[in-house]
Amino acid sequence: MSGDVEFDRIAPIYDETRQPPSPDEVDTLVELIGGSRTVLDAGVGTGRFAVPLRSRRFDVVGADLSLEMMRRARAKGVPNLVRADLHRLPFADRSVDAAFMAHVLQLLPEPTPVLRELGRVARETVVIALPEWLERGHEGPWRERRERYREIAAELGYPLPARAPRYRHTLEELSRIAPPKDVRRVLRPAAGPGERREAFGRWASGWFGGAQVPPEVHAEIVRRLLAERPIDPTRAGGPPRESRFVSWAARDLGPSASGPAASQ
Numbered sequence: 001m002s003g004d005v006e007f008d009r010i011a012p013i014y015d016e017t018r019q020p021p022s023p024d025e026v027d028t029l030v031e032l033i034g035g036s037r038t039v040l041d042a043g044v045g046t047g048r049f050a051v052p053l054r055s056r057r058f059d060v061v062g063a064d065l066s067l068e069m070m071r072r073a074r075a076k077g078v079p080n081l082v083r084a085d086l087h088r089l090p091f092a093d094r095s096v097d098a099a100f101m102a103h104v105l106q107l108l109p110e111p112t113p114v115l116r117e118l119g120r121v122a123r124e125t126v127v128i129a130l131p132e133w134l135e136r137g138h139e140g141p142w143r144e145r146r147e148r149y150r151e152i153a154a155e156l157g158y159p160l161p162a163r164a165p166r167y168r169h170t171l172e173e174l175s176r177i178a179p180p181k182d183v184r185r186v187l188r189p190a191a192g193p194g195e196r197r198e199a200f201g202r203w204a205s206g207w208f209g210g211a212q213v214p215p216e217v218h219a220e221i222v223r224r225l226l227a228e229r230p231i232d233p234t235r236a237g238g239p240p241r242e243s244r245f246v247s248w249a250a251r252d253l254g255p256s257a258s259g260p261a262a263s264q
């Protein structure tokens with residue numbers, strides 16, 4: 001499993017590369033798991049969601065493969081953390097009220113076994129945060145920029161190891177595993193013009209070398225990339241971004257469910 005190594009390396013800068021969840025996103029999640037007390041945050045990472053959930057008085061346990069990511073979550077006051085693979089969680093059946101997973105799906109070659117495992121350990125509800133970029137895939141200008149980043153890094157003497165594949169899972173595909181109980185859409189406002197440049201810096205530092213090359217080399221690569229493919233600071237920041245929170249009744253995903261979720 002390469003995820004832990006990759007995220008151990010990214011952990012020191014991970015929080016700079018992602019926005020915290022918006023109040024609307026937290027409210028939506030809280031509504032979907034309303035009535036729960038114990039919540040598993042599967043792939044808890046640095047606690048981006050675990051922290052606001054704890055402040056809403058949920059009893060959160062986080063599971064993740066990366067000790068370095070969880071070290072950050074602990075430093076933010078998330079005490080219950082377990083190093084575990086989401087395919088084989090060390091929890092009894094129906095031992096938490098709800099299981100939640102954000103931004104992990106794209107790292108899984110096949111979502112069904114993990115959804116099934118979440119359905120096994122949860123008594124009531126399973127919720128997945130499905131950002132729209134996950135459906136859009138990883139093609140287009142960002143992919144070209146990433147490849148160019150690697151080329152420039154190699155020219156400067158820092159050949160980067162291949163990045164683990166990112167899988168594209170759609171709402172349609174997830175709905176075939178078991179029909180969701182609810183799908184909530186939450187809009188984030190479009191990025192302003194200045195923010196686009198900043199977002200580019202975050203993107204580049206998070207995923208494409210910032211954790212693997214010295215900071216001055218990274219800054220030089222970003223400078224050259226921006227010179228070659230400028231980001232127009234006067235252009236509007238694209239459409240608002242949408243997150244979807246997809247929820248299932250745990251019994252529809254767990255071992256006693258019928259259909260594809262139960263047959264793997």
Ligand SMILES: C[S@@+](CC[C@H](N)C(=O)[O-])C[C@H]1O[C@@H](n2cnc3c(N)ncnc32)[C@H](O)[C@@H]1O
Pocket residue numbers: 001003004007018042043044045046047048049063064065066069084085086087101102103104107
């Ligand atoms: C993109 S981060 C998301 C972290 C957090 N949920 C968030 O929204 O910021 C993905 C996390 O999933 C973890 N992960 C990936 N595959 C995993 C697996 N099979 N078992 C446990 N954790 C895994 C990684 O170590 C990483 O911390």
